[in-house]
Amino acid sequence: MNTACPKCGAADTQSFAIANKAGTSSGSVAGLGMTADGSIGVGRGFSTQQTEIAKLTQPPANVFWVQEIVFIVLCLVVMLMILIPSLLAGYYVIGIVASLLAGAAAGWFGWQKLSRDTTKARAAYKAALLKWEHSWLCLRCGNTYYVR
Numbered sequence: 001m002n003t004a005c006p007k008c009g010a011a012d013t014q015s016f017a018i019a020n021k022a023g024t025s026s027g028s029v030a031g032l033g034m035t036a037d038g039s040i041g042v043g044r045g046f047s048t049q050q051t052e053i054a055k056l057t058q059p060p061a062n063v064f065w066v067q068e069i070v071f072i073v074l075c076l077v078v079m080l081m082i083l084i085p086s087l088l089a090g091y092y093v094i095g096i097v098a099s100l101l102a103g104a105a106a107g108w109f110g111w112q113k114l115s116r117d118t119t120k121a122r123a124a125y126k127a128a129l130l131k132w133e134h135s136w137l138c139l140r141c142g143n144t145y146y147v148r
């Protein structure tokens, strides 16, 4: 696997995964700082550079689980909105059965829509993750490129 920078030919390159890991842990700050361009300052300059590298090499965000949690909470709210008034009115069995049915119905229809929405998001996330996994960063010129 040729990981040299296609722009400047430097061998001082790092995969996004490793650069991000190194950039977000304090232990390897000096290590990465030393392999980086000589014009980078010392002390605070290093930590800033680290943060920038970590930011640049951030893996794609996995956000579709937020939608799933919101959906589950909404189903519970629908169930409680039926269950609580029924219990207060003394209709225990009807209230429980009705809330379960409503929860199941809301769950079924909501899930149909949600899975359509998240299928796209999941595919996009997968593609972005794959791209990120093959992304490399040149520590000499800052070029980012893909290694297959």
Ligand SMILES: [Zn+2]
Pocket (backbone or CB within 6 Å): 005, 006, 007, 008, 009, 010, 138, 139, 140, 141, 142, 143
């Ligand atoms: Zn380069």
